[in-house]
Amino acid sequence: MADSKDTHIVVEIPVDEEHQQKLTFSAMQNHPLSEISQSPGHLLLLKLWQREEDLFGRRIAMKETRLDSIKTETTQLCFFFFIFHAFFSTILFTSSTNNNSPEQDRNLVCHSWWIPSILSLFTSIVLIFLVQMRLCRYWKVWRELQREKESNRAVGRCVQELRMKGASFDLDKEPQSGKRMKSSSVEIKWKPLTWCSRYLITVCLVCFTGLVFPASKLILCV
Numbered sequence: 001m002a003d004s005k006d007t008h009i010v011v012e013i014p015v016d017e018e019h020q021q022k023l024t025f026s027a028m029q030n031h032p033l034s035e036i037s038q039s040p041g042h043l044l045l046l047k048l049w050q051r052e053e054d055l056f057g058r059r060i061a062m063k064e065t066r067l068d069s070i071k072t073e074t075t076q077l078c079f080f081f082f083i084f085h086a087f088f089s090t091i092l093f094t095s096s097t098n099n100n101s102p103e104q105d106r107n108l109v110c111h112s113w114w115i116p117s118i119l120s121l122f123t124s125i126v127l128i129f130l131v132q133m134r135l136c137r138y139w140k141v142w143r144e145l146q147r148e149k150e151s152n153r154a155v156g157r158c159v160q161e162l163r164m165k166g167a168s169f170d171l172d173k174e175p176q177s178g179k180r181m182k183s184s185s186v187e188i189k190w191k192p193l194t195w196c197s198r199y200l201i202t203v204c205l206v207c208f209t210g211l212v213f214p215a216s217k218l219i220l221c222v
Contacts, residue, residue, distance in 0.1 A: 035166035042167055049159045049175075056152035063145040067138060074134040074201065081127045081205060085212055088120055092219045113217040120216065124209040132202050139198055151175065 036042045154175035162169045196203060 035168075036162070039167045041171050042162065042169060045171060046159065046162055049155050049162070052155050053152060053159065056148055056155065060145060060148050060152065063141055063148065066141050067145065070134050070138045070141065074131055074138070077127055077131045077134065078201065078205070081124065081131070084123060084127070085120070085208075088116070088123075089212075089215060089219070092116060092216055096219050110217075110221040113220045116220075117213050117216040121209065121213055124205070124212070128202060128205045128209065131205060132199065135199055135202060 036046055158173065158175045
């Protein structure tokens with residue numbers, strides 16, 4: 001018996017290059033970006049929103065830089081606050097321990113304890129006021145930053161939707177930032193706690209000032 005061999009025939013089907021180009025051109029025409037480029041209204045809207053995204057990005061970067069600057073300034077003021085009290089207390093303690101004047105003069109100095117206390121209180125109030133101003137400015141910029149980020153996200157969502165839908169996108173649509181709704185009762189309930197959490201540094205400085213105020217009497221009259 002003769003060996004039988006399977007014969008495989010490969011048939012090459014020629015592809016019409018012109019037909020392939022027509023298919024590619026048709027696909028490109030149906031692409032959303034191509035539809036946008038052919039529609040002046042959609043193209044203008046896309047450029048406007050892209051420009052808004054760029055502006056939002058710049059403003060966000062500027063506000064973040066401003067927040068870092070305010071943090072640095074607040075830290076420096078707090079540092080000066082504690083350095084002042086440490087230096088002031090050291091001077092009072094040194095003058096009290098080195099005072100070899102008669103008992104009458106020592107009593108006079110003791111009765112005048114309120115003078116350095118008032119000086120310390122006045123300086124503390126000034127520094128606390130400056131810290132509070134920085135904190136108020138910080139939270140104001142922080143709220144503005146959150147609004148900028150939310151608006152930027154809204155514009156970004158519209159740009160993405162426009163690129164996906166193409167000419168079918170509604171030109172009357174406007175970016176809408178999502179806002180978390182809160183009941184008024186919850187806001188009233190948590191408002192003092194929110195304030196204390198935001199201005200905790202000021203609360204701590206005020207408490208420290210109240211504790212340090214009678215320190216002059218203790219140092220000078222001991």
